[in-house]
Amino acid sequence: MTTRILTAGMLFCALAFLACEAAPPQQQELPKRRFDPSLSHPRAVALANKVIKTANARRFFEDVRYLGFSLILKSSAGTSIENRHEWNLQEGDYKVSWQEGDSSEFLVYFNFRNKQRRCFRNNRVISDSTTASRVYGRAYATFVRDSWWLLMPFKLKAPGTILHFLDARSIDGQDYDIVRMTFNRVGLTPENIYDLYINRASNRIDRIDYYRDSLTAPVTFYWSDWQEIGGYLFALRRTSADGNSEIIFRDIDVSRNAATGIFSSLPNHP
Numbered sequence: 497m498t499t500r501i502l503t504a505g506m507l508f509c510a511l512a513f514l515a516c517e518a519a520p521p522q523q524q525e526l527p528k529r530r531f532d533p534s535l536s537h538p539r540a541v542a543l544a545n546k547v548i549k550t551a552n553a554r555r556f557f558e559d560v561r562y563l564g565f566s567l568i569l570k571s572s573a574g575t576s577i578e579n580r581h582e583w584n585l586q587e588g589d590y591k592v593s594w595q596e597g598d599s600s601e602f603l604v605y606f607n608f609r610n611k612q613r614r615c616f617r618n619n620r621v622i623s624d625s626t627t628a629s630r631v632y633g634r635a636y637a638t639f640v641r642d643s644w645w646l647l648m649p650f651k652l653k654a655p656g657t658i659l660h661f662l663d664a665r666s667i668d669g670q671d672y673d674i675v676r677m678t679f680n681r682v683g684l685t686p687e688n689i690y691d692l693y694i695n696r697a698s699n700r701i702d703r704i705d706y707y708r709d710s711l712t713a714p715v716t717f718y719w720s721d722w723q724e725i726g727g728y729l730f731a732l733r734r735t736s737a738d739g740n741s742e743i744i745f746r747d748i749d750v751s752r753n754a755a756t757g758i759f760s761s762l763p764n765h766p
Contacts, residue, residue: 529655529682540659540675543694544652550699551729553650560726561586562755565748567642572740579638580747582758589759592635592642604635605762619763640684646730646745648690649701656682662691671696672703701731717743726750 533541548554562584569577582591588608595601599618606613615622615631622628644651652659652675660676672693679686689710693703700722705714716737723732725748734743 531653531655531657533653535680536657536659537661539673540661541653543661543673543675544659546699547649547652547692547694547701551649552727553647553729556647556650556728557585559752560750561753562749562751562758564755564758565642565646566746567645568744568746570742570744579642581639581642582755583643584755584759587759590639591759592638594638602631602635603763604632605759606632606635614762616763621763637684644683645734645743646748648704649729649731652677652692654682656680656686667693670702700729704734 562582564580564582566578566580577594579592579594582589584590588610589605590608591603591605593601593603601618603616603619604613613632615628615635617631622631651657656679658678658680660678662674662676665672665674673696675692675694677690677692679688685708687709689707691705691707691714692701693705694700695702701719703719704717706717707714717734718737719731719734721731721733722729724730728750730745730748732745732748736742
């Protein structure tokens with residue numbers, strides 16, 4: 497069997513350009529699913545429950561009405577990408593914005609329920625359907641990727657996830673339980689694999705080994721800068737083991753109240 501090597505630099509490129517190459521998702525309702533514990537190892541499920549409880553995230557998606565955050569992706573080469581997200585979890589509204597080069601700022605609004613969408617470049621509506629479709633495809637993939645990296649500890653028991661118990665291990669005097677997360681036909685990249693190193697003392701994730709697929713060697717990210725925001729626990733920094741890539745979250749805003757005006761204040765220029 498041949499194992500492909502995925503370096504942190506390659507991962508940076510994959511994360512940066514996945515959204516650019518993504519095809520627009522099909523606008524259709526998917527059947528509602530639930531986490532199926534019978535497909536997972538009982539010990540892995542118990543560990544996931546501890547992580548979720550520590551983050552106070554059991555009812556996050558039911559109780560939170562607004563989530564805003566920025567993801568900054570940095571590389572040792574000096575490349576930096578920043579995406580801003582605004583999410584009305586109860587009504588299905590979503591806004592994501594980013595900049596390309598020095599002259600193009602993009603904003604995309606879409607609604608998960610009514611399938612409305614609007615794409616803007618430099619505060620003007622993108623009228624060309626092919627361009628709008630490409631920009632929307634990037635926006636949707638950016639939502640999937642960035643929200644997953646932020647909320648992964650909250651979604652260990654999301655529909656379609658399968659949890660495997662791999663090992664209990666002591667590293668540098670700290671005890672860890674290692675849980676592997678795989679996916680059963682969900683998400684844009686169901687072939688991805690994540691090994692979660694759960695700190696037995698804190699019930700937090702200290703490290704993740706990310707596999708693009710079963711034939712790819714892993715890239716390791718260390719999680720740090722845990723902070724409580726809005727009553728929930730977030731890791732604000734994810735640093736690759738080789739130091740070449742870093743994912744930083746900032747300007748996180750969590751509220752159980754409606755986000756007044758955020759989703760109604762779209763550019764009105766044609």
